[in-house]
Amino acid sequence: MEHLAITGMQRLAGHVSVNGAKNAALAVIPAALCAGGVCVIDNLPMIDDVKSYIDVLNRLGARAELLDNHTLRVDPVHVAPVTADFDSAKKIRASYYVLGAMLGRFGEAAAALPGGCNFGARPIDFHIKGFEALGAEVIVEHGVIYVRADELKGAHIYLDFASVGATINIMLAAVNAKGLTVIENAAKEPHVVDVANFLNYIGANIRGAGTNTIRINGGERLRGGDYTIIPDMIEAGTFMIAGAITGGDVHVHNIIPKHMESVSAKLREMNCVVDEDEDSIRVRAAELLSPANVKTQVYPGFPTDLQPQMCALLTTVQGTSIIRETVTDNRFQYIGELERMGARIHVDGRQAVIDGGAVLSGTDVSASDLRAGMSLITAGLAAVGETRLANLHYVDRGYEDLDEKLRSLGACVERRGAVKSDVGSYI
Ligand code: EPU
DSSP states (O other), X not given: OOEEEEEOOOOOEEXXXXXXXXXXXHHHHHHGGGOSSOEEEESOOXXXXXXXXXXXXXXXXXXXXXXXXXXXXXXXXXXXXXXXXXXXXXXXGGGGHHHHHHHHHHSEEEEXXXXXXXXXOOXXXXXXXXXXXXXXXXXXXXXXXXXXXXXOBOOEEEOSSOOHHHXXXXXXXXXXXXXXXXXXXXXXXXXXXXXXXXXHHTTXXXXXXXXXXXXXXXXXXXXXXXXXXXXXXXXXXXXXXXXXXXXXXEEEESOOGGGGHHHHHHHHHTTOEEEEETTEEEEEOOXXXXXXXXXXXXXXXXXXXXXXXXXXHHHTSSSEEEEEOOSSSSOOTTHHHHHHTTOOEEXXXXXXXXXXXXXXXXXXXXXXXXXHXXXXXXXXXXXXXXXXXXXXXXXXXXXXXXXXXXXXXXXXXXXXXXXXXXXXXXX
């Protein structure tokens, strides 16, 4: 099986450009199913999840074709409401957006229960409650969710948690519901705003995206259009942290610095020099970094998708650091692997106490999900000797050209074939 070999202790320095946002792309692509004409979506990251979604769209009858490596043309005119329970749909969690988009457009939809990264229970009850509030009947049977409505009607929906997926899915259905839908306690993440901007661009009437309350006046006639996806804040944060763990000087380009505020603030608190300009951030690590307490929160708080990478960094920083994970359950699955590299971490429920200053050493490790894999790569960059990361397919779901980008910054990373390990399941 393919793995990534990282020879650690190389200082990262130089310039790197981030791609379009994975979690925006995985919502804007299905949002094109709502469109009344051809959409051209630009700045897509060419990652495995996006490739799977292109397959999902084609199987639904949309003509989705890549014009170049980052530009997708979608002609949704011939889409039919078939059940999306094929392999490509099962692989990606975000295939649940097919439900909202198709329910709105056809009054019915069916999709396999979502797959995706495997950390903790990730139910979709808020999505279902939202569809029901809009007047749909929802049935879950044999691993497939069926949604159907004679007529979707706007509704007032309060989310118990500011769920990214539920907010977007309800928006997708509500643009085709009759009348006003109000989502209270809506997610405010930049990718939620990106989907709203795309839908507005093709004719929808959505106000308030980026705040707690989103108002959607449904029933507008949607057309096609061209749209450019926002930059990936998680990829950007990953390179900022990777620079810091190697004592480096990394300049991250093609980003929206405002999206990075929680990450920049935390790195500054730890003694990094973080300079921003219009669309880039430069992170220079001091010789001695300070420990930090990190609490993941919904946007604009510190993102859960950077928690594992930040944990890797904190294991190397002298002193005690604490991470509190408040967004997802059980997102500490990578910690056992970090401990095998020499990290000292005590996990108690949703809290990890890190006894920092560990000298990490490379070994064979395995990714249990996308960001877990990225945490281990981050640790490997600072470790003594060689780290070999198996289950690389998780990382390929979310990072385009990761190894090339790391190499361009001076890292010593290489993709190789089967890993020789006495842990059989890695092979
Ligand atoms: N939740 C529920 N019920 C629901 C929906 C969510 O209990 O109906 C819970 C989840 O189980 C989780 C929390 O609420 O504990 C947050 O879930 P949310 O719906 O906000 O997350 P998501 O839409 O499933 C997206 C990203 C994740 C990212 C989270 C949080 C996509 C495709 N995925 O997931 O990205 O961690 O928001 O920001 O947009 C990643 O990129 O590595 C990744 C996992």
